[in-house]
Ligand SMILES: Cc1cc2nc3c(=O)[nH]c(=O)nc-3n(C[C@H](O)[C@H](O)[C@H](O)COP(=O)(O)O)c2cc1C
Ligand code: SF4
């Protein structure tokens with residue numbers, strides 16, 4: 001996979017090649033690829049001259065550093081208490097119906113992954129969700145449908 | 156606002172502050188004068204633990220190491236807390252200003268903002284503000300640089316020593332304490348780590364004087380605090396209020412008329428039932444909070460609330476020590492089994508003992524504080540756990 005090699009090299013050029021560069025590099029891979037493959041982890045280990053186990057150990061600690069294949073758009077719905085009280089379950093149901101997948105799954109066309117996450121820091125405007133880095137708050141069925149339609153149209 | 160017993164305060168977001176003047180003036184003052192102001196103000200950390208900020212700065216300033224750091228904790232992961240996001244959005248220069256004054260006092264040349272991954276969208280604006288900040292400190296001839304580091308979705312990284320591990324590119328697993336960060340923090344160098352809000356208060360105390368801050372609040376809880384208010388309230392949002400209010404007055408103003416309980420301090424805080432509103436003071440002498448206030452009305456099942464918290468801890472536990480890792484799993488299994496009738500109600504007492512054990516035997520604040528919400532909810536809403 002020459003592209004991964006290129007990407008890791010570029011990221012290492014930018015962030016450095018020591019232990020402290022590891023997290024920014026892994027974050028950079030996720031931004032580009034949405035997840036960190038085994039190949040990518042091995043490549044990072046080689047580029048930074050550290051053991052692959054160290055890279056793996058760090059990567060798997062963080063919930064946003066996915067090590068499983070993810071869609072182009074990763075949706076994370078907040079499941080913590082205030083969003084839950086304000087109707088998070090209905091939001092997840094609507095998303096499941098729109099995307100025809102369950103929480104934890106990725107659409108066949110690899111465009112969307114649906115996940116749940118903990119408090120996003122928008123509790124006064126719940127339910128809230130992230131799509132990649134973008135925040136959406138005060139969700140209801142109509143709003144979610146509109147948002148997903150928008151994303152689908154722009155793919 | 157209607158007639159109210161709570162005193163609104165406008166320090167954090169106040170427009171009446173030219174950050175450049177405040178910074179320029181304070182960088183000229185002696186370290187002793189600044190430390191005296193911060194100490195006299197009575198400011199205590201706003202990230203949860205409430206350690207006196209002036210002492211933290213003083214201890215770090217006394218260390219003789221060359222390299223020292225100031226770190227702004229912007230990991231804000233406690234359920235129900237969203238004030239740091241608002242502060243960083245509206246007054247980032249005051250946050251940087253607080254870091255710069257701290258850096259001068261302790262003798263640091265580098266500062267770091269550790270921003271949670273969920274707030275990635277803030278980064279571009281923060282970097283723009285940083286540019287302005289850097290060119291200004293350069294103008295002043297002050298050698299100080301701030302860097303922004305991102306988290307990646309791990310609540311435990313808000314714990315200071317886990318945060319340092321994460322900054323060093325490792326798994327966010329808390330360290331043993333002591334040594335404390337003032338002696339051995341980031342890169343094992345003396346480090347001041349403060350919450351976003353603490354840094355802005357420190358900055359504003361340098362502007363308005365220790366007295367103005369000190370006259371607010373109570374003996375144990377000086378000043379004001381930014382509250383994140385959510386749940387069953389018609390006016391959810393962010394409010395800066397004087398410390399030391401009674402929960403009864405708080406509920407009168409923010410409740411929906413049917414408040415049955417308030418969770419003070421997030422999932423790791425305490426649940427206060429209606430009958431105790433009157434006797435509960437919000438502050439370090441009563442029930443402390445990093446800002447999270449979640450209101451529940453009588454339509455809510457406290458079992459669901461507790462289950463949500465326990466699941467939160469189970470997922471966010473770093474797994475490093477057994478009492479916390481296994482304890483969280485067992486608490487969750489246990490309350491589910493009682494609810495389903497697979498275990499008798501007495502089993503709740505066993506679970507309470509487990510929570511107490513976690514409090515004394517867990518390695519860090521996460522595992523130690525699970526018992527706060529667990530016991531306060533189980534004690535006050537026992538029937539709801541069973542039926
Ligand atoms: C599990 C856990 C999570 C924490 N999360 C945060 C956080 O998100 N933000 C924060 O400022 N402090 C957090 N803290 C407290 C920090 O460890 C530390 O006490 C604080 O940053 C010190 O700053 P202060 O003195 O200004 O409050 C957390 C503590 C624990 C145990
Ligand atoms: S108490 Fe929990 S979060 Fe803290 S070190 Fe132990 S396992 Fe990790």
Ligand code: FES
Nearest residue numbers: 078083120122123
């Ligand atoms: S509970 Fe959902 S954003 Fe805080």
